[in-house]
Amino acid sequence: MSQALIVVDVQNDFCPGGALAVPGGDEVVAPVNAMMERFDTVILTQDWHPAGHYSFASAHPGKAPFETVEMPYGTQVLWPDHCVQGTEGAAFHKDLRTDGDLIIRKGFRAGIDSYSGFFENDRTTPTGLEGYLRSRGIMDLTLAGLATDFCVAFTALDAARLGFAVTVDLAACRAIDLEGSLQTALSQMKEAGVDLQS
Ligand code: VGL
Ligand code: ZN
Numbered sequence: 001m002s003q004a005l006i007v008v009d010v011q012n013d014f015c016p017g018g019a020l021a022v023p024g025g026d027e028v029v030a031p032v033n034a035m036m037e038r039f040d041t042v043i044l045t046q047d048w049h050p051a052g053h054y055s056f057a058s059a060h061p062g063k064a065p066f067e068t069v070e071m072p073y074g075t076q077v078l079w080p081d082h083c084v085q086g087t088e089g090a091a092f093h094k095d096l097r098t099d100g101d102l103i104i105r106k107g108f109r110a111g112i113d114s115y116s117g118f119f120e121n122d123r124t125t126p127t128g129l130e131g132y133l134r135s136r137g138i139m140d141l142t143l144a145g146l147a148t149d150f151c152v153a154f155t156a157l158d159a160a161r162l163g164f165a166v167t168v169d170l171a172a173c174r175a176i177d178l179e180g181s182l183q184t185a186l187s188q189m190k191e192a193g194v195d196l197q198s
Pocket of ligand 1: 008009014047079115146147148149150151
């Protein structure tokens with residue numbers, strides 16, 4: 001069975017010094033680069049927001065980062081401005097290998113966030129990644145990157161729901177861990193049949 005590696009959001013803004021720095025975010029670069037050697041299909045995702053994106057606290061007067069708002073598609077955590085299209089913060093970490101087969105950009109619609117590489121946060125608007133994988137006969141996925149409890153977990157849960165076999169390599173992931181979000185994400189992934197490797 002064909003396998004693919006999906007490298008989630010290894011971008012400057014999620015690394016130390018970035019706008020939404022994930023603790024130890026840059027530590028995934030070396031293991032992810034090494035994993036790329038083992039897969040003949042490598043896909044990278046890139047968080048890619050327009051300025052003023054609705055997931056930014058700055059777009060909601062009176063709200064601070066990490067507070068939440070209700071959106072038509074459910075509760076949305078508000079983030080510091082991050083991964084704005086074309087900025088250095090949205091670029092991949094300089095040491096990350098980016099010679100993969102496909103780069104999926106997500107979160108580019110102003111009114112809706114997209115943690116998962118498969119669907120926007122309404123869980124129904126597709127990015128096209130499912131079709132790409134199916135048309136190439138790839139049903140076995142390994143995930144790594146940032147952040148374990150948001151974009152990696154949402155991607156893993158959608159992939160499992162779509163019937164892909166999913167492994168998350170936790171040694172090549174780092175978490176934001178907002179109020180227990182890491183523990184919740186790990187249990188949800190386990191429950192969904194995701195193979196959590198550490
Ligand atoms: C992410 C929060 C906002 C992620 C992206 O890559 O996990 N988290 N945008
Ligand atoms: Zn984002």
